[in-house]
């Protein structure tokens with residue numbers, strides 16, 4: 001059986017796409033720009049992705065939940081070969097190397 005991807009490409013509009021991955025530190029998906037200007041360098045692999053440089057994001061955990069969760073977060077990591085290495089400035093307590101989750105195919 002083929003391995004499921006750890007990164008997926010999402011169409012937000014007809015001409016606009018982004019990629020996202022499930023963060024095991026935050027428990028939410030993080031978007032990453034892999035196409036066009038100012039994109040991260042990427043090894044082109046959806047199964048075991050590598051990005052350069054480090055990935056840093058901050059915001060509120062429940063910006064899209066109902067009711068909204070205004071808890072601020074910061075997440076900073078290196079991602080190599082499908083694994084994520086959390087740095088010390090993350091607001092969550094997860095540190096070091098962890099596997100990124102695979103996206104499960106719900107229907108065939």
Ligand SMILES: [Zn+2]
Pocket residue numbers: 023024025026027030075076
């Ligand atoms: Zn995160």
